Amino acid sequence: MKRRVTLKDIARETGVHVSTVSRALDPVTRKAITAEVAEKIQAAAERLGYRPNRIAAGLRTNRTMTVGVMIPDITNVIFPPILRGIESVLEPLGYASIIVNTDGEKERESRLVNVLRDRGVDGIIHAAATRDDPMVARAAEDGMPIVTLNRRVEDGAIPFVINDEQSGICQMLRHLMELGHRSIAHIAGPQDLSTGQLRLAAFRDAMAETKLACDERLIATATHFDESEGARCVEQLLASGLRFTAVLCANDRLALGAIERLHEKGLNCPADVSVSGFNDMPFLNLIRPRLTTIHIEQHGAGQAAARLLVQLLNDAETDRLPTETVLPVRLVVRESTGPAPAP
Amino acid sequence: MKRRVTLKDIARETGVHVSTVSRALDPVTRKAITAEVAEKIQAAAERLGYRPNRIAAGLRTNRTMTVGVMIPDITNVIFPPILRGIESVLEPLGYASIIVNTDGEKERESRLVNVLRDRGVDGIIHAAATRDDPMVARAAEDGMPIVTLNRRVEDGAIPFVINDEQSGICQMLRHLMELGHRSIAHIAGPQDLSTGQLRLAAFRDAMAETKLACDERLIATATHFDESEGARCVEQLLASGLRFTAVLCANDRLALGAIERLHEKGLNCPADVSVSGFNDMPFLNLIRPRLTTIHIEQHGAGQAAARLLVQLLNDAETDRLPTETVLPVRLVVRESTGPAPAP
DNA sequence: AGCTGTCGTGCAATCGATTGCGTGGAGCTT
DNA sequence: AAGCTCCACGCAATCGATTGCACGACAGCT
Numbered sequence: 001m002k003r004r005v006t007l008k009d010i011a012r013e014t015g016v017h018v019s020t021v022s023r024a025l026d027p028v029t030r031k032a033i034t035a036e037v038a039e040k041i042q043a044a045a046e047r048l049g050y051r052p053n054r055i056a057a058g059l060r061t062n063r064t065m066t067v068g069v070m071i072p073d074i075t076n077v078i079f080p081p082i083l084r085g086i087e088s089v090l091e092p093l094g095y096a097s098i099i100v101n102t103d104g105e106k107e108r109e110s111r112l113v114n115v116l117r118d119r120g121v122d123g124i125i126h127a128a129a130t131r132d133d134p135m136v137a138r139a140a141e142d143g144m145p146i147v148t149l150n151r152r153v154e155d156g157a158i159p160f161v162i163n164d165e166q167s168g169i170c171q172m173l174r175h176l177m178e179l180g181h182r183s184i185a186h187i188a189g190p191q192d193l194s195t196g197q198l199r200l201a202a203f204r205d206a207m208a209e210t211k212l213a214c215d216e217r218l219i220a221t222a223t224h225f226d227e228s229e230g231a232r233c234v235e236q237l238l239a240s241g242l243r244f245t246a247v248l249c250a251n252d253r254l255a256l257g258a259i260e261r262l263h264e265k266g267l268n269c270p271a272d273v274s275v276s277g278f279n280d281m282p283f284l285n286l287i288r289p290r291l292t293t294i295h296i297e298q299h300g301a302g303q304a305a306a307r308l309l310v311q312l313l314n315d316a317e318t319d320r321l322p323t324e325t326v327l328p329v330r331l332v333v334r335e336s337t338g339p340a341p342a343p
Numbered sequence: 344m345k346r347r348v349t350l351k352d353i354a355r356e357t358g359v360h361v362s363t364v365s366r367a368l369d370p371v372t373r374k375a376i377t378a379e380v381a382e383k384i385q386a387a388a389e390r391l392g393y394r395p396n397r398i399a400a401g402l403r404t405n406r407t408m409t410v411g412v413m414i415p416d417i418t419n420v421i422f423p424p425i426l427r428g429i430e431s432v433l434e435p436l437g438y439a440s441i442i443v444n445t446d447g448e449k450e451r452e453s454r455l456v457n458v459l460r461d462r463g464v465d466g467i468i469h470a471a472a473t474r475d476d477p478m479v480a481r482a483a484e485d486g487m488p489i490v491t492l493n494r495r496v497e498d499g500a501i502p503f504v505i506n507d508e509q510s511g512i513c514q515m516l517r518h519l520m521e522l523g524h525r526s527i528a529h530i531a532g533p534q535d536l537s538t539g540q541l542r543l544a545a546f547r548d549a550m551a552e553t554k555l556a557c558d559e560r561l562i563a564t565a566t567h568f569d570e571s572e573g574a575r576c577v578e579q580l581l582a583s584g585l586r587f588t589a590v591l592c593a594n595d596r597l598a599l600g601a602i603e604r605l606h607e608k609g610l611n612c613p614a615d616v617s618v619s620g621f622n623d624m625p626f627l628n629l630i631r632p633r634l635t636t637i638h639i640e641q642h643g644a645g646q647a648a649a650r651l652l653v654q655l656l657n658d659a660e661t662d663r664l665p666t667e668t669v670l671p672v673r674l675v676v677r678e679s680t681g682p683a684p685a686p
Numbered sequence: 687a688g689c690t691g692t693c694g695t696g697c698a699a700t701c702g703a704t705t706g707c708g709t710g711g712a713g714c715t716t
Numbered sequence: 717a718a719g720c721t722c723c724a725c726g727c728a729a730t731c732g733a734t735t736g737c738a739c740g741a742c743a744g745c746t
Contacts, residue, residue, distance in 0.1 A: 006732055017696050022733060029735090034694065055407065055463050056732030058398045059701045066441075066462075074426055075625070080418040087444065096441045096462060098409075101430065119409075119439060120398050227629070256629055282418070286570070286599055286630050349702055360726045365703060372705090377724065399702030402731050 005050045013044045021045075025052070058120065067309060068116030068124040069099045070109070077281050078298055079127070082149065085302020086125060093310060095122075102128040104193075110135040117144065123309045125149055131194070145312035149305040151194045159312070161305045161325040165195065168294035168329040169202035172248055172276050175292070175331055177210065180340035181246040181274060185218040187233040187258060189225050189250035196225075199250045199278065218244055222254055230257025238265065245273060245340045252277035252284060252293055259289070259336065270338030280332055290334035301327055348393045356387045364388075368395070401463065410652060411459035411467040412442045413452070420624050421641055422470070425492065428645020429468060436653060438465075445471040447536075453478040460487065466652045468492055474537070488655035492648040494537045502655070504648045504668040508538065511637035511672040512545035513552075515591055515619050518635070518674055520553065523683035524589040524617060528561040530576040530601060532568050532593035539568075542593040542621065561587055565597055573600025581608065588616060588683045595620035595627060595636055602632070602679065613681035623675055633677035644670055 007025075011018040016037065023029040024041040033041075044050075058064045069086060071079045083099065090097060098119060102109040109128060113135040116124055123145035129136065130151075140146050140158055148160040176184055186203045189196025200219070207214035220236045222229035233254065234247060249255035255277035259269045269275050269289055277284075277293035284291050304325055311321055350368075354361040359380065366372040367384040376384075387393075401407045412429060414422045426442065433440060441462060445452040452471060456478040459467055466488035472479065473494075483489050483501055491503040519527055529546045532539025543562070550557035563579045565572035576597065577590060592598035598620035602612045612618050612632055620627075620636035627634050647668055654664055 007734095008732075018733080019697075019735075020695055022735085023695090026734090032694070037694085051457075051461055053402075053463070053732050054461055055398060055401045056701090057734070059396075059402050059703095059732080060734045062701075064398065074417070075423040077420065077626075080423065083417055084444065091443075096443075096458065098439050099442055100434075100439075101427065114394070115439065118394055118397055120396070260629075283420075283626050283630075286603075287626075288631055350704095351702080361703080362705075362727075363725055365705085366725090369704090375724070380724085396702050399731090400704070402702080402733095403704045405731075 004053070005045075005048045006053065007050075009048060010041060010044050010050055013048065014041050016041065025050075062120075063122055064120045065095050066119065066121050067095055067097050068119070068121040069097045070102055070112060070116075070124065070126045070128045071099065072104045072128045073101050074099065077283070078279055078296075081282070081298035082127060082302035082305075085299035085304075086306040087302075088299075089303050089306035089310065095310075097125075104128070104130075106130050106133060109133050113139055123147070123313050125305050125309055127151070127305075129153060129194075131192070145309060147305050147309045147312065149301060152198070157323075159308055159321055159323045159325070161301055161308065161327065162198075163296045163301065163327045164329050165198040166202040166205070168278060168296075168331075169199055169248070170206045171329070171331040172278075172292075172294055173203070173206045173210070175333065176246045176248065176274060176276065176337065179246075179274065179337060182212060182340070183218070183242075183244040183246070184212075185220070185237050185244040185247045187230060187237075187247060187249045187254045188219055188221045189254070190223055191221060193225075196222075196250055203248065215242065217242055222250070225251045226253050227257030227260065230254035231261035232257075234258035234261050235265075246337070247273060247275045249275060249277055252279045252281045252291060255291055255293070255336070256287065259291075270336055272341060274337040274340070276337055284334075289336045292334045292337040293332050295330045295332045297327055297329075347396070348388075348391045349396065350393075352391060353384060353387050353393055356391065357384050359384065368393075405463075406465055407463045408438050409462065409464050410438055410440050411462070411464040412440045413445055413455060413459075413467065413469045413471045414442065415447045415471045416444050417442065420626070421622055421639075424625070424641035425470060425645035428642035428647075429649040430645075431642075432646050432649035432653065438653075440468075447471070447473075449473050449476060452476050456482055466490070466656050468648050468652055470494070470648075472496060472537075474535075488652060490648050490652045490655065492644060495541070500666075502651055502664055502666045502668070504644055504651060504670065505541075506639045506644065506670045507672050508541040509545040509548070511621060511639075511674075512542055512591070513549045514672070514674040515621075515635075515637055516546070516549045516553070518676065519589045519591065519617060519619065519680065522589075522617065522680060525555060525683070526561070526585075526587040526589070527555075528563070528580050528587040528590045530573060530580075530590060530592040530597045531562055531564045532597070533566055534564060536568075539565075539593055546591065558585065560585055565593070568594045569596050570600030570603065573597035574604035575600075577601035577604050578608075589680070590616060590618045592618065592620055595622045595624045595634060598634055598636070598679070599630065602634075613679055615684060617680040617683070619680055627677075632679045635677045635680040636675050638673040638675045640670055640672075 007018045007021045010021045021041050024033045024038040030038055100112040110133055117139060125147050127149040129148045146158050148158055152162055153160055188200040191197050204214060217240050220233035222233050247258055255275050259275050262269055262273055267273050277291045280293045280295035350361045350364045353364045364384050367376045367381040373381055443455040452473060453476055460482055468490050470492040472491045489501050491501055495505055496503055531543040534540050547557060560583050563576035565576050590601055598618050602618050605612055605616055610616050620634045623636045623638035
């Protein structure tokens with residue numbers, strides 16, 4: 001285990017001062033050095049196998065070239081593509097990211113924000129923001145660049161990237177109506193998550209725009225975005241005794257659970273009941289019936305958030321940045337929706 | 344944006360020297376300080392909201408409390424649980440991890456090893472090791488603690504954690520034979536990945552132990568671990584004209600692709616052909632027929648690798664650590680395997 | 687020739703925490 | 717009471733890179 005090569009070693013080797021070496025090796029300051037000297041220094045650096053010590057540089061410059069990424073849970077399939085999107089922007093610029101999972105717990109969220117701050121991250125991409133976390137607010141106040149993803153923040157000071165939930169719900173509802181559905185139920189997501197909330201609100205709005213009455217009893221609210229809640233909610237809808245020919249779900253997993261339970265109850269999808277999802281998560285093409293859903297650009301959302309953060313990191317005038325980025329979504333028609341059955 | 348609180352601030356506040364503050368705040372060295380003084384210092388630290396600067400500490404101590412984690416691709420569903428396993432061990436100990444994706448490219452792998460080294464990670468968990476990467480070997484030689492995961496390294500110097508592939512293949516083969524299958528095909532994984540290689544070797548060994556002849560023509564080799572290759576391989580097997588009643592696949596995705604293609608060809612699984620997977624990846628319970636597979640402790644493997652790395656990081660006598668950790672696997676019988684059809 | 691301006695390089699402080707060593711004083715022994 | 721030990725704390729160097737400032741040399745101008 002040999003000691004690593006430092007600027008001092010190169011300085012000794014080439015007979016110049018460390019500051020000269022430092023300047024010669026930084027492309028920005030290199031122009032201040034005689035070409036001949038700079039080349040000699042670069043050659044020596046190469047020969048000795050010099051690798052800059054980012055820690056030391058970070059101490060001096062107060063930049064670590066590291067960003068924190070907060071997500072609810074990496075095992076949730078919608079997040080890995082987001083992370084790859086983030087990485088695709090950040091890695092070429094020399095940034096690395098530290099990823100943390102909040103598991104949707106506020107206590108963990110608060111703690112992890114501080115973990116990231118302690119590590120001196122230059123900024124944070126927050127894809128797991130709860131409505132109001134004091135530590136996040138504090139970090140933002142203290143000047144930490146933050147971008148939230150998938151979660152809208154009321155505050156207004158923090159720029160965010162979201163998908164066009166409203167448009168997605170609207171497109172899906174139109175699709176169902178074009179298929180002849182008039183009695184449409186909704187399985188809403190958890191109302192403490194902004195996606196659940198936004199999609200429910202969008203559903204109500206979209207229903208209001210149609211001439212159809214929106215029967216509140218045809219809305220069931222899940223406590224989690226998972227299959228078992230989808231199953232429970234569809235069962236609740238059935239138990240209400242009200243007729244419905246389609247269920248618009250706030251998320252793919254809810255939809256899958258609902259289809260499963262309907263099947264158990266002897267109802268076929270889409271022949272008897274059409275069911276739609278939201279997110280277009282990976283692997284849907286392997287599950288039968290293939291789910292009609294709203295496609296979201298996960299990768300693109302990650303990229304957008306990362307680009308936004310990079311701007312925050314570089315530009316002094318953060319005022320002129322968009323605080324709100326809304327990404328387009330797209331209806332993907334597959335097999336789980338079909339013509340409404342005759343009454 | 345106010346300046347952050349440093350040891351110096353606390354020293355000024357309490358009227359002692361920074362070194363005393365440093366000692367009072369470190370639980371290990373605290374015993375060298377008068378209780379009364381230490382309490383005063385802690386109170387001041389608390390009051391001022393002191394947060395230690397890890398960068399500065401890292402520069403001095405040469406430890407960043409950061410580890411690098413290399414995986415092929417985070418969007419592959421088997422990796423997120425591994426990462427959570429790693430996190431569950433590392434995070435409580437104060438470590439953070441930097442995750443990088445190699446995409447299975449050797450060039451990226453080499454580059455990313457250096458990225459991690461430049462960032463001064465204390466160690467690396469390498470779940471994407473190719474057979475012989477010079478940069479990885481160099482890092483190990485230079486004293487970088489490394490543990491590999493899921494990939495065996497011939498070298499011998501680097502400890503590794505793997506699953507008991509051999510046992511898994513063996514259990515599956517026994518299961519198929521108990522169901523009456525005698526003509527068993529194998530869809531092997533890519534032979535440039537150690538899992539593909541190991542599982543194929545295990546299949547040959549296991550077949551040899553039975554009295555059945557292992558017909559090499561009933562082995563198809565995939566170029567990637569994905570559904571389309573599973574489909575292609577099963578088609579190749581069918582095209583051979585040889586009879587087989589079961590296909591043991593090296594991986595779940597190959598199995599899913601194979602089932603799909605069989606179905607397209609009018610062959611039912613498991614009635615006509617039994618198909619088995621390997622890995623027990625998430626979401627299998629949603630896909631019909633539910634796949635019989637070998638369950639791997641992804642989370643446990645991550646934990647094991649992390650624990651091993653932590654030992655390397657702390658203990659001086661690294662000699663006495665196990666260089667080889669083999670984790671047990673478990674047969675999970677579901678619906679894709681059934682009794683062999685009558686000839 | 688002398689003056690000014692420019693350019694290349696060196697000097698030294700700095701970032702914040704850690705740590706080996708030195709020192710002064712308290713407390714104990716004889 | 718003198719001398720000794722030991723302990724708590726201070727001092728200062730250190731980790732490696734960055735950067736404002738100063739200085740010296742040389743060129744260009746009058």
